[in-house]
Amino acid sequence: MTIVGTSGLVLNEKLLFEHSDPGRKGYSLPKLDVPAAELASELCREEIDGFPELSEVDVVRHFTRLSTWNYGVDSGFYPLGSCTMKYNPKVNEAVARIPGLAGIHPATPSHLAQGTLELMYRLQVDLAEVSGFAKVTLQPAAGAQGELAGMLVIRAWHEARGSKRSKVLIPDTAHGTNPATASLTGYDVVPIASEGVLTLEEVEAHMDDSVAALMVTNPNTLGLFETNIEEICKLVHERGGLVYCDGANLNALMGIARPGDMGIDVMHFNLHKTFSTPHGGGGPGAGPVGVTAELIPYLPGPGVEFDGETYQVETPKADSVGRMLAFHGNVGVMARAYAYIRSLGGEGLKHASEMAVLNANYVRARLEGVYDLPYTTRSLHEVIFSDRDLEGGCHTLDVAKRLIDYGYHPPTIYFPLVVKGAIMIEPTETESQEVLDEFCDAMIAIAGEARDNPDLLLQAPVRSRVRRLDETTAARKPKLRWQETT
Ligand SMILES: *Cc1c(COP(=O)(O)O)cnc(C)c1O
Numbered sequence: 001m002t003i004v005g006t007s008g009l010v011l012n013e014k015l016l017f018e019h020s021d022p023g024r025k026g027y028s029l030p031k032l033d034v035p036a037a038e039l040a041s042e043l044c045r046e047e048i049d050g051f052p053e054l055s056e057v058d059v060v061r062h063f064t065r066l067s068t069w070n071y072g073v074d075s076g077f078y079p080l081g082s083c084t085m086k087y088n089p090k091v092n093e094a095v096a097r098i099p100g101l102a103g104i105h106p107a108t109p110s111h112l113a114q115g116t117l118e119l120m121y122r123l124q125v126d127l128a129e130v131s132g133f134a135k136v137t138l139q140p141a142a143g144a145q146g147e148l149a150g151m152l153v154i155r156a157w158h159e160a161r162g163s164k165r166s167k168v169l170i171p172d173t174a175h176g177t178n179p180a181t182a183s184l185t186g187y188d189v190v191p192i193a194s195e196g197v198l199t200l201e202e203v204e205a206h207m208d209d210s211v212a213a214l215m216v217t218n219p220n221t222l223g224l225f226e227t228n229i230e231e232i233c234k235l236v237h238e239r240g241g242l243v244y245c246d247g248a249n250l251n252a253l254m255g256i257a258r259p260g261d262m263g264i265d266v267m268h269f270n271l272h273k274t275f276s277t278p279h280g281g282g283g284p285g286a287g288p289v290g291v292t293a294e295l296i297p298y299l300p301g302p303g304v305e306f307d308g309e310t311y312q313v314e315t316p317k318a319d320s321v322g323r324m325l326a327f328h329g330n331v332g333v334m335a336r337a338y339a340y341i342r343s344l345g346g347e348g349l350k351h352a353s354e355m356a357v358l359n360a361n362y363v364r365a366r367l368e369g370v371y372d373l374p375y376t377t378r379s380l381h382e383v384i385f386s387d388r389d390l391e392g393g394c395h396t397l398d399v400a401k402r403l404i405d406y407g408y409h410p411p412t413i414y415f416p417l418v419v420k421g422a423i424m425i426e427p428t429e430t431e432s433q434e435v436l437d438e439f440c441d442a443m444i445a446i447a448g449e450a451r452d453n454p455d456l457l458l459q460a461p462v463r464s465r466v467r468r469l470d471e472t473t474a475a476r477k478p479k480l481r482w483q484e485t486t
Helices: 056-067 090-096 114-131 143-160 177-184 200-206 229-238 247-252 293-298 331-367 396-405 433-452 454-459 471-476
Strands: 135-137 167-171 188-192 211-217 242-246 266-268 289-291 304-306 311-313 383-386 422-425
Touching: 090 331, 114 135, 114 247, 114 289, 114 304, 114 311, 114 331, 143 177, 143 211, 143 242, 143 266, 143 289, 143 293, 167 177, 177 188, 177 211, 188 200, 200 229, 211 229, 229 242, 242 247, 247 266, 247 331, 289 293, 331 383, 331 433, 396 422, 396 433, 396 454, 433 454
Parallel strands: 167 188, 167 211, 211 242, 242 266
Antiparallel strands: 135 289, 266 289, 304 311, 383 422
């Protein structure tokens, strides 16, 4: 019997091994028109144990059915937060696939790679313009690697001045990569408390001459703008430190405010979060880093330079922290980002930020009073609720699982850690009011179910291929390959 789930998906698809029919073939070869040659026997196998035998159409239909199980931003609303999991215009995909860009070898000499180098140079300039920094390197392959590059630059700057500092201040709202980066760079992590946003007093209380840097995310992972950022940067500078900004949430600021103008010294971008490139599932990304003029000598290289006529790969600089990658970074991601920036223009980028903020606030206004809102300060690009007011003994995990029955990918849950039972929703700029209304209707209905019929939530999901998994066993004793059940 065929089991059908949400949107008519067939959920009990057999494995290829189970579809197999002995003797069936997926190919047909023309008759030999040359004498057959014997292959040496050690090169041949009589048969491959359990090898599936199938026709071409069996295989195509099998994988097409499997592909419909995948939920992605191309199939529906994707409310995950802290990662700007946005819909990316397909034209940027087409640009990245232009054969001259997609097929070029990274060791091609500069004079034969002018198009790619020009694109990289212009992207460096555009990102510097959007963020307010003096120079940008495109090398790092992800946000986390950008953090590492940026913190290595900060360490090199301190070392060059003979300053021996050992600590990095990180607010309790930070993404886990921030403390990981600080510790990889050889610093001790000092967590500092925020009250939604960082206060000058809290930073002042920790800011002594052993602190190399403050790492801050703006807007932070609560979706709140760090309103004291200018005073905080001033204070850190007065006491001999530098300020690193995690730029993962630039989607809320671009075209409106520039971190470089706020006094920040170093920032990474996540091109795959802010400037178009599908991400998730560990696909390639890019984490360029922008710095103030003072820090340029330490940037990882090589970047691309322009002498007014030709574009060249820079020669290594003496004080540079070195390379982050063997070649030039993920150029396909850069091509998408460049196409995104040029097709939107300055006004378009600003509009995208405004729509991202408006959409988050629309969700907030519709769900406020239904779900607890732990911080009442105006949200930027994402909004964080909690499960505090949920009835029927239901929690954040139950809401997330029930959303699957309504046909949605769940939002980010239990992050940031400072909010107990956090539900983090980031709609991004691309969603229409109808989509947001339908999602909010589902969230409101689920809160009602928690009150009237909590079992619906506690049992959820009931309409998916697999029900609630034993996540501990799945992590500790994963079954990584199919085995025939006897
Ligand atoms: C995603 C994210 C990172 C890490 O970026 P990657 O590109 O995934 O390595 C760091 N900080 C914040 C706030 C993020 O959302």
